[in-house]
Structures are given as structure tokens and as C-alpha cells.
Amino acid sequence: MTSNNIQLDNNGRLKHFLTTEGLSKNLLLDILDHAESFAGVGDRAVKKVPLLRGKTIVNLFFEPSTRTLTTFELAAKRLSADVLNINIAQSSTSKGESLQDTLQTLEAMHCDMFVVRHGTSGAAHFMAKNVSSNVRIINAGDGNHAHPTQAMLDMFTIRRHKPDFSSLKVAIVGDVLHSRVARSEIHALTTLGVNEVRIIAPRTLVPAKAENLGVHVFNELEEGLEDVDVIIMLRLQHERMRSALLPSEKEYFHSYGLNEAKLKVAKEDAIVMHPGPINRGVEIDSQIADGKRSVILQQVSHGIAIRMAVMTMSMGSLTEREEDQS
Amino acid sequence: MSTDKYDIEKIIADMHSRLESYLKEANISDPLLIGIQTGGLWVAESIKQKLGLDSPLGQLNIAFYRDDFSHIGIHPHVTPSNLPFDIEDRHIILIDDVLYTGRTIRAAMNEIFDYGRPASISLVVLIDRSGRELPIEARVVGKRLELKTDEHVKLLGPEPMALEFK
Numbered sequence: 001m002t003s004n005n006i007q008l009d010n011n012g013r014l015k016h017f018l019t020t021e022g023l024s025k026n027l028l029l030d031i032l033d034h035a036e037s038f039a040g041v042g043d044r045a046v047k048k049v050p051l052l053r054g055k056t057i058v059n060l061f062f063e064p065s066t067r068t069l070t071t072f073e074l075a076a077k078r079l080s081a082d083v084l085n086i087n088i089a090q091s092s093t094s095k096g097e098s099l100q101d102t103l104q105t106l107e108a109m110h111c112d113m114f115v116v117r118h119g120t121s122g123a124a125h126f127m128a129k130n131v132s133s134n135v136r137i138i139n140a141g142d143g144n145h146a147h148p149t150q151a152m153l154d155m156f157t158i159r160r161h162k163p164d165f166s167s168l169k170v171a172i173v174g175d176v177l178h179s180r181v182a183r184s185e186i187h188a189l190t191t192l193g194v195n196e197v198r199i200i201a202p203r204t205l206v207p208a209k210a211e212n213l214g215v216h217v218f219n220e221l222e223e224g225l226e227d228v229d230v231i232i233m234l235r236l237q238h239e240r241m242r243s244a245l246l247p248s249e250k251e252y253f254h255s256y257g258l259n260e261a262k263l264k265v266a267k268e269d270a271i272v273m274h275p276g277p278i279n280r281g282v283e284i285d286s287q288i289a290d291g292k293r294s295v296i297l298q299q300v301s302h303g304i305a306i307r308m309a310v311m312t313m314s315m316g317s318l319t320e321r322e323e324d325q326s
Numbered sequence: 327m328s329t330d331k332y333d334i335e336k337i338i339a340d341m342h343s344r345l346e347s348y349l350k351e352a353n354i355s356d357p358l359l360i361g362i363q364t365g366g367l368w369v370a371e372s373i374k375q376k377l378g379l380d381s382p383l384g385q386l387n388i389a390f391y392r393d394d395f396s397h398i399g400i401h402p403h404v405t406p407s408n409l410p411f412d413i414e415d416r417h418i419i420l421i422d423d424v425l426y427t428g429r430t431i432r433a434a435m436n437e438i439f440d441y442g443r444p445a446s447i448s449l450v451v452l453i454d455r456s457g458r459e460l461p462i463e464a465r466v467v468g469k470r471l472e473l474k475t476d477e478h479v480k481l482l483g484p485e486p487m488a489l490e491f492k
Contacts, residue, residue: 050436
């Protein structure tokens with residue numbers, strides 16, 4: 001069997017993890033199941049398993065990040081891999097080195113996996129196409145395109161609270177237009193067979209032809225939150241104000257900020273999620289962010305398990321599958 | 327493929343009595359039982375009932391510790407290990423269904439030491455088959471089998487347990 005999906009190997013196993021788009025429901029569930037197994041590792045005396053001992057993983061971050069970088073680093077270390085963090089903003093690209101040259105230089109150092117964050121959509125795909133066949137790429141966020149591990153840790157968090165995807169109504173609130181998190185979440189949610197995905201945003205921040213993604217679009221927060229089980233708040237990027245897509249933070253909070261009163265229309269046991277970092281008082285009220293419905297900190301811990309799962313699965317596809325023996 | 331002529335119940339009853347005399351001899355009064363998933367866990371469950379121990383049964387999944395990850399990748403659907411007790415300074419009875427190359431037991435011991443430092447580990451297996459690749463031997467063996475490398479034995483279960491030969 002050969003696959004024309006760059007993310008899969010000839011046996012249909014995960015090779016590179018670049019986007020949630022185009023992956024099967026079974027593969028996404030496989031990632032969640034593996035993460036469930038890895039979740040327990042963090043509770044033990046020795047928070048490490050030897051799966052990736054002797055492998056070198058490079059976190060290649062062209063954009064600043066704290067929690068994504070840290071959880072990728074922790075995940076790699078819990079798998080016993082050696083980790084290198086390279087912050088390109090302070091490195092050779094400022095001397096004019098191209099992405100291709102950076103990649104070749106690092107490959108010459110015999111690294112096994114690159115975790116890439118880049119401001120340009122498609123950067124991780126570009127790398128996956130250009131690396132040698134024994135190197136793996138994981139997308140840690142590219143431009144406005146995709147952030148698949150964030151989407152999967154959100155699916156993991158949802159499943160922990162609400163195991164039956166098919167009965168769920170999920171609302172994604174905020175700047176969907178510029179959000180790689182939202183895009184990856186929408187693909188994951190629809191593939192996993194969620195009952196309804198809604199996006200709630202001002203007209204200026206809704207992607208063109210959003211309905212084609214299989215979502216329902218709402219422009220009023222309270223209307224969109226009616227009866228939902230899961231609310232995913234997106235971070236509002238300050239630069240959107242400057243580009244005049246939004247009037248002011250205060251006005252945004254008034255219309256789209258989540259507070260106790262607006263939360264009342266959602267289901268009584270609805271959970272509130274946010275990929276972080278939070279703008280308190282802009283997209284979400286502190287009372288909600290720290291309240292009992294919030295699962296924001298769980299999302300962070302789950303991020304480690306998901307990243308361990310994805311790294312292991314993708315490294316595990318390095319060789320052809322042989323017969324199992326005990 | 328053929329299922330066997332062996333009476334598993336009887337073999338386990340015999341293992342239990344030999345394990346009991348070993349424990350007495352070694353002066354171990356309150357051991358912790360750990361079964362290796364999945365077959366070892368069935369055997370461990372059965373032995374635990376016979377010993378009448380209070381402490382819960384630990385279960386080990388060695389998928390994260392296998393030495394063949396770079397050959398075959400990760401096993402799908404790994405049920406996580408669960409050791410619901412503190413193993414520090416305790417005597418461990420490690421139980422598996424088939425002892426073959428010894429690699430599973432090595433992986434299991436590596437994992438156990440990531441939870442703490444036990445006082446001792448004794449190995450109990452239902453089947454000890456030929457083909458060892460590591461210096462690992464069981465304290466109590468249910469049945470010894472001489473098999474060629476292309477012959478395989480597998481425990482089916484849990485109710486009833488039976489051996490499958492290929």
C-alpha cells in the first residue's frame with residue numbers, strides 16, 4: 001500500500017505530524033489512546049521511559065513560545081531523547097541563512113526529529129518534503145495554517161471530560177480567521193464525528209466560506225453558546241487591533257468576552273478551554289479562567305502526554321513492521 | 327495451530343504450592359504480586375486468589391521498555407502499567423505466562439526499578455520454553471517445554487486459560 005499523504009508511511013502509520021487535516025478518525029483516536037498510556041508516566045517516581053533513548057530531537061522555533069516549547073522539551077525528555085532547543089530568532093537566519101540551509105546544517109549533525117514552529121504557513125510541510133527519509137518533522141505551529149498537537153491535546157482534554165464525541169456541541173470563540181489552533185481543531189473535531197462545531201466571531205474574523213469546513217457560524221456570542229458542551233476560547237492577538245479588524249479590547253470583551261452571565265446559556269456541565277496564554281479581561285473573565293468549569297491547566301499537562309504520543313508514533317515508523325515476538 | 331492437552335488449572339495449583347514453600351523458605355511473609363500484561367496477569371490473578379493476599383495485584387505493561395522499539399515501533403493500544411502500591415523495600419513476585427528470550431523480563435525489571443527499589447524480585451512463569459537470550463531464570467516454573475525457534479506457544483484466556491501451539 002502506498003500513500004500520497006506526506007504524513008503517512010507506506011504502512012499507513014504516522015510519519016510526520018503536520019496537520020490534523022486528512023488524517024483518519026482511527027489514527028486520531030490512536031494518538032489519543034497512546035497519550036492516555038503516556039499520561040501516567042508523569043505520576044511516577046521516575047518520570048521517564050526509555051523509548052527514544054539515543055535519539056536526538058531538535059526544537060526549532062522561529063517564533064517565540066513558552067508553553068509549547070516547554071511541553072515539547074519535557075515530552076522528549078520523558079521519552080529519554082536528547083533535546084536541543086534552537087531559537088532561530090537569535091540565530092543564523094538573522095544572518096540571512098535560508099530555511100533549507102538551516103535544515104541541511106542540522107541534518108548533518110545527525111538529528112532524528114525536528115519540532116518546528118514558524119511564522120510562515122507551510123514551513124513544516126516544506127521541511128517534511130526536503131528532509132532525508134530517516135528524519136521526522138512535527139509541526140508546532142506554522143503561520144495561520146495548523147497547530148496539530150494543540151488541537152490533539154484539546155481533543156484529549158475533551159474526551160477525558162466527555163467521552164462520546166458524537167453527542168457533543170463544541171463552540172470555538174474568537175479570532176478564527178488568524179488562528180492555526182482553530183483550523184486544526186475544526187479538522188480534528190469533524191473527523192472525530194462531533195455532533196456540531198460552531199465558530200463564534202465578529203464578521204471581520206470569520207474565514208471566507210467557513211461553512212465549507214463543516215461548521216456553523218455565529219456572530220453573537222450568547223446565541224452561539226446556547227446548549228454547547230465545550231467552549232474553546234481563542235487568544236486575541238493584539239496586532240489585530242492595530243490592523244483595524246477590531247475596534248478596541250474593551251469593546252471586544254463586551255461583545256465576545258466570556259463571563260459568568262454569558263456562560264449561563266451553555267450546558268450546565270460545559271467545560272471552558274483556552275490554548276493560552278490568556279488575555280484576562282479581553283477574551284475571558286478571570287473568574288471563568290480560574291473557575292470550576294475551566295480546564296485550562298489540564299490542557300497544559302495533557303500537552304505533554306499528547307506530544308509524547310506523537311513523537312513516539314512518528315519515530316516508531318522509522319522501520320518496516322516486523323513480526324512481534326515475546 | 328493446535329490447542330493443548332495441558333490442564334492449566336492443575337499446573338497453576340502446583341505452582342502455587344511450590345511458590346508457597348519458596349516464600350516460607352526465603353522468609354517472605356508479605357510479597358507484592360505483579361503480573362505482566364496480558365497473559366501474565368491472568369496467571370497472577372489466579373495465584374493471588376490461591377495465596378489469599380490482601381494487597382492489590384500490580385500490572386505491568388512493558389511496551390515503553392521493550393528493546394525492539396527501533397525494529398517494530400510502538401504497540402497500539404497500550405493499557406498503562408498500574409502498580410497501586412509502594413514497592414520500596416518490598417519483595418516482588420513477578421509473574422508472566424511464557425518465559426522465552428528473557429527480554430520481556432529484563433524490560434519488566436527496568437520498569438519496576440523506575441517505581442522504586444524493591445528488596446527482591448522473584449520470577450514465576452507458567453511456561454519456561456527454550457530459546458533464552460539473556461541470563462534470566464524463573465524461581466517457580468509451571469511447565470518446561472523444548473521448542474524449536476519456529477515453534478510458538480501462547481496463553482489464551484482469561485476464562486478458561488489454554489495453550490495455543492503454532
